[in-house]
Amino acid sequence: xxxxxxxxxxxxxxxxxxxxxxxxxxxxxxxxxxxxxxxxxxxxxxxxxxxxxxxxxxxxxxxxxxxxxxxxxxxxxxxxxxxxxxxxxxxxx
Numbered sequence: 001x002x003x004x005x006x007x008x009x010x011x012x013x014x015x016x017x018x019x020x021x022x023x024x025x026x027x028x029x030x031x032x033x034x035x036x037x038x039x040x041x042x043x044x045x046x047x048x049x050x051x052x053x054x055x056x057x058x059x060x061x062x063x064x065x066x067x068x069x070x071x072x073x074x075x076x077x078x079x080x081x082x083x084x085x086x087x088x089x090x091x092x093x
Contacts, residue, residue, distance in 0.1 A: 030067040032077065037065055039084035053083035 014020040081088040
């Protein structure tokens, strides 16, 4: 016998609390930071080399790689993707 869920889903709760967008944005940033770090590792890129390829500072790269820092521009994400030979793909669903 399957157990039925009692109450609302976590997403529903986040919506009810007015936190859905904030939590979702933080999760997306964490995923992007992890993907960039993994791509750097695959390409054996140090932070200094990655920053040079992006034409930015190490501090800016550190902010990009910091999962808790959410104020990253699309331009910075695009530069990071290009620096590791990837493309940034965004979509509204």
